[in-house]
Amino acid sequence: MNIPILSIVTFLPIGGAILFIFISREKRALLFSMAFIISLVNFLISLLLYFNFNSQTSSPQFVEKTTWIGYGIEYHVGIDGISLFLVLLTTFLMPVAILSSWKYIQRREKEYLIFILMLETGIIGVFVSLNLFLFYVFWEAMLIPMYFIIGIWGGQRRIYATLKFVLFTMLGSLLMLVAIFILYSIYFKATGTYSLNIFDYYKIILNPRIQIWLFLAFAIAFAIKVPLIPFHTWLPDAHVEAPTAGSVLLAAVLLKMGAYGFLRFALPLFPDATQRLLPFLAVLSLIGILYGGLMALIQKNVKSLVAYSSVSHMGLIMLSVFALNTISVEGAIYQMLNHGLSTGALFLCVGILYERSHTHVIKDYGGVSRQMPIFSAFFLVFILSSLGLPGLNGFVGEILCLFGIFKSNTVFAILAASTVILSAVYLLWMFQRVMQGPITNEKINSFKDLNKREICYFVPIIILVFWMGIYPGPFLRKMDVSVNHLLKQIQRKEKFFTNEHIDKTFFLDTAINPNTWKEKHQDNKEVNSQ
């Protein structure tokens, strides 16, 4: 097929945003409906990716490659079984996010929608880029709209929160940029050609000592995004201040970029460093699970409670990624989708409450279920999904993650399983304080139950929550081959380097092609034996 579906999916939103220039800002409904339609159409197009995806091959699909700036900087996009679902998650949640902003955003709607659509392009770009430079561009570009979304439409402390968010991320990406440059120059020295194509980098072997530094640079960038402890403090602030849609996208998709970065870049590019630093990262993730859960327990603010629950859930996902076996990685990817849906939906719920009472403080609520029975049902299902009730999506991901972790390290899995208890405690306690009990705040008596628009964006999520819990096959089967391929990539253990007879000067700071290296190695051996 010659239609560049992937480029369309990536750039349709921003292209659509250009149209907004010609629309008067007075026509609020038109602006919103247009944005909604654009994102919905984009979702429908992205479904083509799913249906035309060949799950038998590990090579990237829907590849488009053209020279762009030169010197290895190419426009090179493509997806495999891992990025496919993250793209779909993004396109799926965009219409939902736009619908949810309909009432919440009451000023500068035009700019808001433009930024939201820009954001979509940025996020999808991150997931589809196969060129390091292109990836970096999207990675950074995505920050701009998010910066404004939090900074303009956020809450009281929005400026503080958005600056913190951007500076934190920038700090990480700066390190990553340096690492990319070093990689680039090493590659050039080793091979004499310019390339930023990640598949070229998968083929080379780097000096393990260099690997450690480069890995750290990438890992910090991604760890901030995930976020791993102790890089997490931007998250609660950003979440609390962001408008609903911002929070939804932040939790559902932006955090996944960190995990995706680990899977696509940090781990497979630097296999030796991965092996070396894995225990450390795994411990950070494990701490994240427990720490996030305990912090969520005592939050007085619904939104920061959900934010800390994200820290805990992402900890499980990352621990599962770092367990590095087929089940754990598949579980992690699946859990990313689940987390995207359930936490996204929880933020939607919090947003709905906020629209009615303009407070996030748990104490101000109580007994809401009585006024909003339909909302209560939705909210409860999302909570159950988030705490991993069997039959809903969260369970499938959680048990795969735990089993994958168990295969690598039993003790870690047992400790990680405490998330089963903790998540129930903080989520149900929150549900009890917000939704149940007698009504203490008079405002709640005037709460209206969900309107049609709100039901509209909840229903698709609910359907997926059940579907992914009861029949996860269509999702898991598509990612199988890609995950196995990726793992092979990460686990290409460079036995050469443990060999003591290596001529150290040979690869001091350079990368080598395994084949050429083998030849050299043979020579060395001969020299040594003589």
Added chain:
Amino acid sequence: MTEIFWMIPFFPALGSLVLVLLGHKLSKKHVSFIACSTIFISLCISVISFAGLLKIGAENYPLVKKLFTWIPTHGFKADFSLQFDPLSAIMVLIVTVVGFLIHIYSTGYMAEDKSYSRYFAYLNLFTFAMLILVMASNIVLMFVGWEGVGLCSYLLIGFWFEKHSAAQAGKKAFIVNRIGDAAFLIGILFIFFHIGSGEFTAINTAISRGSISTGFATVVGILLFAGATGKSAQIPLYVWLPDAMEGPTPVSAFIHAATMVTAGVYMVARMNFLYSFSGTASHIIAFIGALTAIYAATMALTQNDIKRVLAYSTISQIGYMFIGCGVGAYSAGMFHLYTHAFFKSLLFLAAGSVMHALSGEADMRKMGGLKKYLPITYPAFLIGAIAISGIPFFSGFFSKDAILTKAFTNGQYFVWTIGVLGTILTAFYMFRLIFLTFHGKERITPEAKMLLHESPPVMTVPLVILAFFSVVAGYAGVPAVFGKKLDWFSCFLQPIFSRGREVHVSLGAELALILISSFLAILGLYLAYLSYIKRPQFPHTFATRFPFIYRLLYNKYYVDEAYDALFVRPLVRGSEQIYNKFDLKIIDGAVNETASATGSFGKLICYLQTGFIKDYALVFLLGVALFLGYLLF
């Protein structure tokens, strides 16, 4: 016709779905029709399947129906497949029969409630989850049912969520259960890791092939049993069940007496091949069961809330079932589960009928002398009490005797002694309840008395049916010494429990044991009669003479308080400390400090930019001088 067994769970599921989506638009009549008819269809299919099961030979067990592949990954594969064998069949019949009766009863009990359809949606959903639990052919799907019933229990305990205590109790139930479930989940991981499959037949094969070590069986056995202590309210996780009485009474009867709380027993029976393999795990089960049986019984002695007495009694009786399973007499444990389902749901429904009559009053201190006002409820309650006390020729007698005899003949004398002593307590607290409620002086408030009435037929007919079962159900398992054929129940389950330890008992020993336990049951009854009818002052005297014991029992050994002080508060306080002192001060503090340090540094060097040309010229001059100096020297 047996192959249609797989449809059994789905009718209640359908009912629940319809009620969730359309319930608010339907009239109460239609709601009750949907709720009751779906479960009635399931009941019919269960009976048909059961009849079919009797016809086919034991070599065809279990019948398995794979509906679809649920989790398809390599290395962790779980099917959505249901199975039907004698063990499942008995559970299915209990669930559908008792469930149907309770649905009917509920149409009367809940008639005035404004959330009528929500109630039945939950109740149907519960039935579905429970049926999945008992019909699952692998442990992961069983876990779906396992947590599913937990969810419904949560929803139904907190059904009147406007009441703070109800919401609190629901949450407590879910969380305490989750603690057990986490252990259960880890058990599942162990099974998959070592056996590679969660199918019960595969686990069984792996164990009989000898590819599994005893140590593994012990670890898994204990982990799964830890899950069971949550679901089946055993020490140390029993604390949620008494609070669960906040839910509507039919729910207590159905979920917290007859079905869900016995899921742990079913699980142990289902995994009997594992527990038979691990002596240690079995001993732990028997020990915990015995301990719980007597411990909960002592707490039941002093409670004044009619439902709480029954709740503690349930905990205690499930302890007996675990004694049975723990000593290797799985069919005896299951037999007690089966008789208990009838008489305990009878007791709860009868208690519900009493409360209904008294406009919701559950405090026994405000009852008394109700015998004459409740001509159907009273005899029903009495039959239930006789049955549970183990007085001869009623159902509880046979099942309790089966357990204790097996414990004795298997040489578990300690467990047996505790079990027998528990018999006195059981009879005592049950008849204390009867005497306080139905006999003696009337202590009813005048307002309640005005509205005092016997319940409508939709409520009393299920009582009568359950009373009938409470009398006769025991004859399915008359001790084998009186004739091998008479013990139909354990013969029927024999193919499942082929590894269980069945020791032959002599007629003399059997009779002696029966005599001892019957005597003790009657002794308990008599003591209750002495204390509450003959000398009603006695309990009061006792309480003032031994205030420590009385208060300890009355306050349930202060276990709730201890858990709160040991776990809940330290967890919350500790987290708060970490949040305030570490998360905000240190981690976030470092972040903000870095930012402000950068800012200050910027401010500092901005002094260099004065805007005066002469300052710049000076710096320039100094620079040139330094540079020249460096070059020259």
